[in-house]
Amino acid sequence: MDVIEALRMSWRSITDHKLRSALTTLGVIIGVAAVIAFVTLGASLQADIVQTLAGDTTDVMYVSAESQTEGEIGVLPSRGQAVFTDRDVDRIRRIDGVENAVPVGGFATAGVAHGDDTVGRQFVTVTTPGYFGVNDQTIVAGRTFRSGQREVVVNQQAARMFRGNVSVGDEITFTRAGSGEELNATVVGIAKSPDRSGRVQSLVGDDRPAIYAPADPYYERTVIAPSTRSEQRVYAQVLVRVDDVERIEAVQGRVYSYLTQRSDARVLKAQGNQFEVLTHEQIVDQIERISATFTAYITGVAVISLVVGAIGIANIILVSVTERTREIGVMKAIGARRRDIIQLFLLEAILLGLLGSAIGSVVGLASGALATAVIGLPLEVRPIWFVVAVVVGLLVGIASGLYPAWSAARTDPIEALRHE
Amino acid sequence: MGDGTPSEDARAEAVVSLTGVYKVYELGQPVPVLDDLSLTLAEGSYTAIMGPSGSGKSTLLNLIGCLDAPTAGIVEIDGRDVTTLSEDERATVRGEKIGFVFQTFNLLPRLSSLENVALPLVFRGVAREERRDRAAELLERVGLEDRMDHRPTELSGGQRQRVAVARALVNRPTIVLADEPTGSLDSETSGQILDLLDRVHAAGNTVLLVTHERTVAERAERIVHVLDGTVESVEELGGRRTASANDRWT
Structure with a gap:
């Protein structure tokens, strides 16, 4: 079946239930927005560090004796023994x-x-x-x-x-x-x-x-x-x-x-302490590692909300399939094959996923920009994130739509036509 | 033809032919619904099927409409054995050869009249322009040229059924299957829809009508009475004959 036509039909089904679609995509919006915002913040922080430290006073080393706690910065004043x-x-x-x-x-x-x-x-x-x-x-x-x-x-x-x-x-x-x-x-x-x-x-x-x-x-x-x-x-x-x-x-x-x-x-020096001889470059590395860890951690939390969002989409498409059982029966009676039905419902899920990730990207970028402005960091935006966001939206849509679409496609037309 | 058993002569012009068809449902224990049923529908004929509920007429319609496959026996549409087709192959046959008219219209609520009529062509991969032209032409024929962009909820019952008839004809079907097409309509609107089906038949289409109302069934050329899963009797009503295939309405 014609993809354009399938898109039109799926889109109409989404816009006919505006509130439901909006609530459904909210999970994905929040997930994507959170990821984009935190990644923007993390990257801006790193960019700031790199800008201010890299290439500057690289001929200086800091010597100290530190207790070995993973991930701490050894150069902060009045630390160490x-x-x-x-x-x-x-x-x-x-x-x-x-x-x-x-x-x-x-x-x-x-x-x-x-x-x-x-x-x-x-x-x-x-x-x-x-x-x-x-x-x-x-x-x-x-x-x-x-x-x-x-x-x-x-x-x-x-x-x-x-x-x-x-x-x-x-x-x-x-x-x-x-x-x-x-x-x-x-x-x-x-x-x-x-x-x-x-x-x-x-x-x-x-x-x-x-x-x-x-x-x-x-x-x-x-x-x-x-x-x-x-x-x-x-x-x-x-x-x-x-x-x-x-x-x-x-x-x-x-x-x-x-x-x-x-x-x-x-x-x-105390038994457990070790000497640290750090160059600026190594300090930059350390800070970058810390901020990357932090970003990864927050992103992980955000990914959970993406998963929740995907489940939300799957849930609503399943409801939609049940609601439209009779329509599925009609479409099958007039010649729709399994793949036509799959296409319709999968497209609906993908559209919801893409919609969520698009809105989420904008919201995330805005939040990230706001946060960096408040903290006073240079805003660092990489276009690749938005490509990734779109791909994620696509994947969320496919993952959440696959089962409902499959279950719609295997509907028995005779049963479906009897369905009230 | 006429006795329900296909002869060599009848088979030549038969567009639908059922030979020794059995259908058994497994509902805990086997329930026979169709029992050695044979039936032939000639090209351009108009047949009504009557029978009490439970007689098997719905199952018969499902088999002819390729929605279901028989437990035993042979179903042929346009000379092609559709008995052993896969589900998707049956869907393709439905899309190409069958036109359904349902009791409850069964239009898609989010599509306009024009889109509803054009939908079977979407599944057949017909180009958009051609779909629209053809759907528009059929809506004109059923007198709904000013309702093309209306959704089903904005139409009366009679108008909806006319959209459904237009949809059934859009793929130039081998046979139009009308399942209680007047069952949800008042008597005046029913008359209009039956007149429309008469015109569809007069234009050369093969029509099969399932009804439990004698007056409705009498619109056809013959009435096939089904009882206990088999053809009990065939009643020839004579009168109208079909036009030649050259001036098919569609």
Whole structure:
């Protein structure tokens, strides 16, 4: 039978029951919309990460000692165990291919005061003067701090944090959390955050107010270094910059073997912890993996709603077959073969599936666009999703229509003609 | 012909022929419905079948209409043995050679008159233009040229049955099977439909009418009385003879 004619008949059967058809397709609409929305969101997140991190500061590595929990990001600030001694940092700096290495540690304050304005609960990053060079942070005003001096650098966000902005030469006072010890410092420089934007910056902490202080004299966390048997400062992270990006993997290997074979950290670290030496690229990979896992998980949930939608279509086509038993009998009497009947009902199911996936795609794209706009991500849309959505609609239609259509086709015309 | 047993001469012009047909339904135990029934319908003839309910006349109609196959015996349509055909093959024979008119019209509710009439041609793969032309022509013949785009619910009972008659003729059938075609109509409309069937017959079509009303049956050339699954008697009414096959109405 003529497909156009079959389409017209199936379409008419759908439009004659508008409410029923709408409710039937709702399951598929929700399923497809959810998949498209979450995939859009996931892809936009990944695109943001790739845009902001890839190709940017790829010559930096982050060294830390992590407890091995699957899927966690090792570079987030103040995570990991403080195990890297001054000697370790010094030795890493001298590894072939390393341009510079700086320790990164920190302590919490109960509050930071500037003039008569106090801001509570700030974290002070302690490091060495080389930090800003390694981390690609420009000092926009003043200069970097000197070791052994009561000097600090704040970033622009921290400078704006106080009423009356902080400028170079101002005095600030911070209160060490726990001991309540008051520490004075002169602000000698204002640093700009690295030129990274978007979500990753907040993941790494770059867009938050930050105060950088020299380890000497502000950092009090020390251990007896196993190698020298002397008291040394100990840090949770080491930031390493390589002199040649091309050789970053080799350097990574050398840093790792130093850590595992000769470092203080190898003795100091807890049994279950492992060294992480991560390049930017690997961090991007990690974040991408996490967001892909997340997307897959949500998509899985959405697929369940697609299955429910397919069952809904199957159900309504079965009802439709029962309702139209007599019509099926008539069509058979006037010459319809099994395949004509199958075609009619299968087309009806496929039309419902396609309709659902088409509407679902639009709804999903709109939700995804809205969500990315709210979060502030670049919208990432790939046309292939819509091709997939149409194919899914087709498959849902076929899967849900096959049995009802088959059962319609095997209707006995004599019985069907007697059916009221 | 006339005694229900096909002779060599009758077979030549027979369009439908049943020879020694049995039909047994298995309803827990075998229930014989048709018992050694033989019947021949000549081309261009107009036959009425009468019989009490349970006599087997519906089953007989189903066999001639290729909706069912006999348990034993031979059913031939246009000289072709349709006894052993598969379900789809029977559907094809129905589409090509049979025109059904039902008591309850049995039009498809979502299709217009024109689409209903054209539907058998859809299943035969006739091109759209040709389907429409042919359906429109037949609707004109039954006097419904101004109701072509109406759906069945927008038509009266008599109009619906006229659409159904047009649909039965659209495939230029070998035989038109009318099963109680006036059973759902008032007497005046019934008369109109029977007049229409007369015209269909006069134009050269072979018509088989099943009814339990004597007055309706008397429109035919002969009445076949069926009882207990076999032909009890054949009553020749004489009178009208068919026109030649050359000026078939359709």
